[in-house]
Amino acid sequence: LEDVELLDAVCATQRSVPAQQDLIREGDEPGPVFILLKGWACRYKLLPEGTRQITSFLMPGDCCDLHAAVFVRMEHSIATLTAARVARVDRKHIEVLMETRPAITQAFCRAQLVDEDTLRAWVVSIGRRDSVQRVAHLMCELYVRAMNIGLISGNRFELPLTQAMLGDALGLTPVHVNRVLRKLRISGIMNLSRGTLVIANVGKLALVAGFDDHYLNRRLRRPSSGSETNDSPSRHQSEPWVSRAPLE
Amino acid sequence: LEDVELLDAVCATQRSVPAQQDLIREGDEPGPVFILLKGWACRYKLLPEGTRQITSFLMPGDCCDLHAAVFVRMEHSIATLTAARVARVDRKHIEVLMETRPAITQAFCRAQLVDEDTLRAWVVSIGRRDSVQRVAHLMCELYVRAMNIGLISGNRFELPLTQAMLGDALGLTPVHVNRVLRKLRISGIMNLSRGTLVIANVGKLALVAGFDDHYLNRRLRRPSSGSETNDSPSRHQSEPWVSRAPLE
DNA sequence: CGGCCCCTTGAGCTGGTTCAAGAGATGTGG
C-alpha cells in the first residue's frame, strides 16, 4: 500500500540518540511524536524516594504518545535504554495522516489498545505473581513482541537490558532478578546473558509464567515442533504497520 | 449542549444488576458497550492459581470498552462490585455518535487516555510503594474521582469496597489491608468503615501516598479547611535520568 | 593498566503472607 510510503516519508527526519537519555520528561507539554526505529526505550516514573518504576518497554516500531495531544502535561518520562535511532514527527503530520488514511488511523488505535492490554497484564504480574513467574512472563511478552517485528533468530534474540532495568520494570531488586535468572538458567528453561536471551523451552517458560499470549493478539509459536494446529487462520494478517518494524 | 441529550438518549435502555456479577467475561467477543450509571464495578483478571487481580475500578459515568471493537477477544473480565445500574448501548450508536459529534469523540478519547495514565500509576504503586503508601494512593485516586463526579460530601464519601476487593486491587492480602487501614485510622489520617471513607487529613494522606494528582488532570482540593498551601506534593524529583545513573 | 559498570553470591533481616480463631454484621426462614 501507499500507506507504507506515507509513513516512511513521515519518518524522514531521523536522529541518533545515545543510551540512557530522556526523550520526553514528566511534566513536559506534549510535543512532537517520536517513533522508535532502532534500539530500546521505556516509559518510567520516578518516585520521591528516588526509586524508579518502568511501565513499559518500547521496541522498534513503537510510537510515543500519539494521542497525548489532549493533555497539558506528560505524566511519565520516556528514555532510551540503549543507543537508538528515532524519528521525530511533527504532530501536524500525524493528524493529517489520521484524517486522510483510515487504515493508518485504525492501526494507531489498535496499537493503543494493545498497549493498554499489556499494561493491564503488567499490573496482574506485579500484583499477583511471584518473582519467577514475573520474570518468565515478561520474557514471554518480549519474546512475542520481538517475534512480531522479526527480531527472533531461532530461539534467541537480543535483549540488551541490564538486570537493574528488569528490576525496575518488575518491581524487584537487581539482586533478586539475578537470582531468578540463575534459577531459570539452571532449570534449563532460558538463559539471559551478555545481552541475548536464549529460550531453551518456550512451552515450559510460558507454563511457568502463566502466559496468555492472547493479550497481544498473537499466537505463541515455538520455532520448531509442529504438533500444534493453528486454530484461527483468518486472524488479522493484513497487518497494520505499527507493530512491524516499518523501516530498516 | 445537545450532546448531553444525545448521550442521555443513548442510555435509554437501562438495567439493574446485582453485586458480584460479570458484565463481560475474558474470552468474550466484544459486544455492546456498557455505561455504568450507578454503583461500582471493576476490571479484573483471574490467575491459574485462582487469585484475582483487579486492574481498575469503575464508578458511575465510566464506560466499558468503547474501543474494543477492533479485537476478537476480551482480555479481561468486568464485574459489578455492588448492586449497579447499567446502560447497555449498541456499538452502532456509539459509532454514529463518534462520527457526528466531535466533542463526544474527543471526550471518549480523553477518557481513554486518563484510564491509561491511571493504569500506569497502578503499576508504579504496586511495583514500588509499600503497603501503606499503596492504600493511601488508591484512596487519593478514588477520592479525586469521586469528587469529579460529585460524590463527595464534606470530607467523606461512600466507598462500598470490602477489604478483600481492595487487596485484589493492591496486590495485598485482605488481612494485611486490614492492618494498614488500622494504621491509617490510629494515625488520624483517614478512616474507612462501614462502607464510607472519612478523610481526616487530605494533605497528610496525599503526602503519605506520594500522590501526584496531575495524572487525573485535576487538582486535589480539600473541601474546607485551608491553612496549608498545598501546591502539588510531587515534583521533588525533576532530575534528568542521568542523575539516577548511580543506582542505589 | 586502572576505573567503572555490571553481574554474582552470601548472610541476615523484614514486610507481608499464611493459618487460625473469634467477633460483628447482615440477611433469611420459621
Add this chain to the structure above:
DNA sequence: CCACATCTCTTGAACCAGCTCAAGGGGCCG
C-alpha cells in the same frame, strides 16, 4: 422476633519471599 448461616472484619503468631548490606569478580573502554 428469634435462630441460624454467611460474610466481613479483626487480631495473634509463625513463616518466608524478597530486600538490604557487603564483598568479590569479570568485561569493556580510555
